[in-house]
Amino acid sequence: MTESDIYALDGKRVWVAGHNGMVGSALCRRLADEACDVLTASRNDMDLRTQADVEDWVADRRPDLIFVAAAKVGGILANDSLPAEFLYDNLMIEANIIHAAYRQGVEKLVFLGSSCIYPRLAPQPMGEELLLTGPLEDTNQWYAVAKIAGIKLCQAYRRQYGCDFISAMPTNLFGIEDNFDLASSHVVPALMAKMHRAKQDGAASVEVWGSGTPRRELLYVDDCADALVHLAKTYSGEGHINVGTGEDLTIAEIAAAIAKVVGFEGELAFDRTKPDGTPKKLLDSRLLNESGWRPAISFEEGLRRTYAWYLAHKATQ
Numbered sequence: 001m002t003e004s005d006i007y008a009l010d011g012k013r014v015w016v017a018g019h020n021g022m023v024g025s026a027l028c029r030r031l032a033d034e035a036c037d038v039l040t041a042s043r044n045d046m047d048l049r050t051q052a053d054v055e056d057w058v059a060d061r062r063p064d065l066i067f068v069a070a071a072k073v074g075g076i077l078a079n080d081s082l083p084a085e086f087l088y089d090n091l092m093i094e095a096n097i098i099h100a101a102y103r104q105g106v107e108k109l110v111f112l113g114s115s116c117i118y119p120r121l122a123p124q125p126m127g128e129e130l131l132l133t134g135p136l137e138d139t140n141q142w143y144a145v146a147k148i149a150g151i152k153l154c155q156a157y158r159r160q161y162g163c164d165f166i167s168a169m170p171t172n173l174f175g176i177e178d179n180f181d182l183a184s185s186h187v188v189p190a191l192m193a194k195m196h197r198a199k200q201d202g203a204a205s206v207e208v209w210g211s212g213t214p215r216r217e218l219l220y221v222d223d224c225a226d227a228l229v230h231l232a233k234t235y236s237g238e239g240h241i242n243v244g245t246g247e248d249l250t251i252a253e254i255a256a257a258i259a260k261v262v263g264f265e266g267e268l269a270f271d272r273t274k275p276d277g278t279p280k281k282l283l284d285s286r287l288l289n290e291s292g293w294r295p296a297i298s299f300e301e302g303l304r305r306t307y308a309w310y311l312a313h314k315a316t317q
């Protein structure tokens with residue numbers, strides 16, 4: 001416990017909901033450095049979309065702190081093509097966990113959202129106060145609406161019942177344990193897998209969706225987990241907190257950086273029939289920075305770690 005900490009993890013029972021996902025597994029790695037007990041539930045234990053399952057599990061296991069890292073997630077195409085799943089699954093998961101946490105008197109809960117909660121054409125960088133000031137990006141509005149509801153649930157339970165539930169909004173994430181399936185993944189794992197395959201096959205070019213001009217801010221997942229643990233220890237308030245690096249790159253620059261790490265030397269073929277999505281979504285992470293947190297892993301280093309993991313776990317040689 002340092003001086004600025006207001007919540008101690010020592011001896012606490014910490015449930016990482018969604019521990020098999022990219023963020024959940026990074027949280028488990030990070031929490032291994034704390035003197036707390038990490039609780040996890042498998043899909044066989046319960047369906048997070050079923051209220052009775054979640055209520056029973058929380059009543060039985062009695063966590064002190066919950067990280068809501070469970071969500072139906074996916075890249076631009078998955079979001080656009082599975083609107084019902086992205087809205088329903090995420091609403092149910094967060095409502096069930098937050099309500100069960102209130103009913104069982106859980107001390108603290110950290111809800112995770114994403115930078116897509118902000119209006120499509122929000123001024124950049126996007127401060128927390130821009131929430132609900134304009135229309136959302138079409139391609140991921142379903143996910144965004146669910147995540148905005150999650151922020152509001154945390155605020156409502158804080159106001160009405162005094163629950164210490166906080167929300168963190170990470171920027172676009174990447175890293176080990178990411179989803180490399182081309183139909184549902186985000187840009188970094190998708191381009192890494194495509195470039196790896198192209199290198200193996202000696203292909204002359206790789207398809208990059210869209211125009212290459214949208215800008216994205218990318219945070220390595222272990223940095224994100226570190227920020228979330230920092231917030232659990234140091235923050236208690238109604239407002240959600242942005243979690244980003246403060247820097248963004250164009251998709252063309254991101255593709256070039258991945259090509260370098262993978263060792264792919266061919267052309268990038270931009271497919272303008274695929275959607276660009278939001279032109280730019282750079283978070284203003286000043287509140288987090290002022291609370292004493294900074295990312296530690298550069299984009300290039302994150303890419304190297306991710307590619308090493310991909311080679312060891314996913315790549316077919």
Ligand code: GDP
Nearest residue numbers: 075076185186187190208209210214275276277
């Ligand atoms: P977004 O941040 O919600 O738009 O999610 P993504 O990470 O899926 O996409 C970010 C940007 O990368 C969009 O402009 C995509 O069109 C672009 N992009 C380029 N190539 C790919 C690809 O192979 N897969 C994905 N998912 N996005 C790509």
